Amino acid sequence: DIQMTQSPSSLSASVGDRVTITCRASQSISNFVHWYQQKPGKAPKLLIYAASSLQSGVPSRFSGSGSGTDFTLTISSLQPEDFASYYCQQSYSTPRTFGQGTKVEIK
Amino acid sequence: QVQLQESGPGLVKPSETLSLTCTVSGGSISGYYWSWIRQPAGKGLEWIGRIYTSGSTNYNPSLKSRLTMSVDTSKNQFSLKLSSVTAADTAVYYCARAGTVTRELDHWGQGTLVTVSS
Numbered sequence: 001d002i003q004m005t006q007s008p009s010s011l012s013a014s015v016g017d018r019v020t021i022t023c024r025a026s027q028s029i030s031n032f033v034h035w036y037q038q039k040p041g042k043a044p045k046l047l048i049y050a051a052s053s054l055q056s057g058v059p060s061r062f063s064g065s066g067s068g069t070d071f072t073l074t075i076s077s078l079q080p081e082d083f084a085s086y087y088c089q090q091s092y093s094t095p096r097t098f099g100q101g102t103k104v105e106i107k
Numbered sequence: 108q109v110q111l112q113e114s115g116p117g118l119v120k121p122s123e124t125l126s127l128t129c130t131v132s133g134g135s136i137s138g139y140y141w142s143w144i145r146q147p148a149g150k151g152l153e154w155i156g157r158i159y160t161s162g163s164t165n166y167n168p169s170l171k172s173r174l175t176m177s178v179d180t181s182k183n184q185f186s187l188k189l190s191s192v193t194a195a196d197t198a199v200y201y202c203a204r205a206g207t208v209t210r211e212l213d214h215w216g217q218g219t220l221v222t223v224s225s
Contacts, residue, residue, distance in 0.1 A: 001168075034211040043201055043218050044152065049211035087152055091210035094165040096142070096154040 002026050002090050006099025012107040019075040021102045023088035028068045032092035035064055035073045038101075039084045047086075048073060078104070109134040111202050111216035119196075119223050125189040129202030129216055136160055136183045140205040142212060143176070143187045145198040153198075157205065158185055192223045 003026035031051040036044035048064035088099040115127035143155040156166035203212040
């Protein structure tokens with residue numbers, strides 16, 4: 001199985017801050033990485049697919065980068081509605097695997 | 108807009124079989140991979156497995172011996188059966204659709220809580 005190591009597991013930030021979350025794969029997976037946002041009691045929502053493509057309807061303050069083993073999700077200016085948990089996921093091979101998640105909290 | 112809805116019992120007894128169905132509306136079930144994902148309370152996401160509309164499946168090896176997935180294209184539904192459940196199978200279960208190129212999970216159901224308890 002491909003392991004997805006996500007960091008940090010949690011962070012505190014203020015509205016307007018730039019936030020970066022990283023995900024490292026245990027082997028090269030090209031660009032088959034996707035990022036999801038999950039709010040309490042809700043299903044995950046796709047933000048970024050194929051490492052850097054913005055899903056339709058997602059604000060442009062969200063961006064993704066990386067290829068191979070190292071990937072990054074960036075929120076350029078944190079908004080109140082962005083306080084949530086974020087997960088990376090690989091679709092390079094089965095079983096699909098997720099990072100352990102990053103909880104973004106209000107400072 | 109494609110919508111997914113999970114349905115099934117919210118309470119299952121230990122050693123019995125957990126059965127869930129996902130109904131797809133607003134689009135055809137054909138030509139896509141359909142996945143199940145679960146999330147224990149306060150924990151992360153675990154991919155359970157997927158089925159293609161042809162009936163081809165891929166299962167998580169950690170669950171494979173207890174898992175059966177099926178699809179009914181005439182009803183726009185796919186299903187999950189997990190046998191011999193224990194308390195460790197208590198979780199919110201989600202169904203989701205995978206995109207056609209890079210297989211991201213682009214549409215999700217709202218999730219259904221399944222509790223394993225006597």
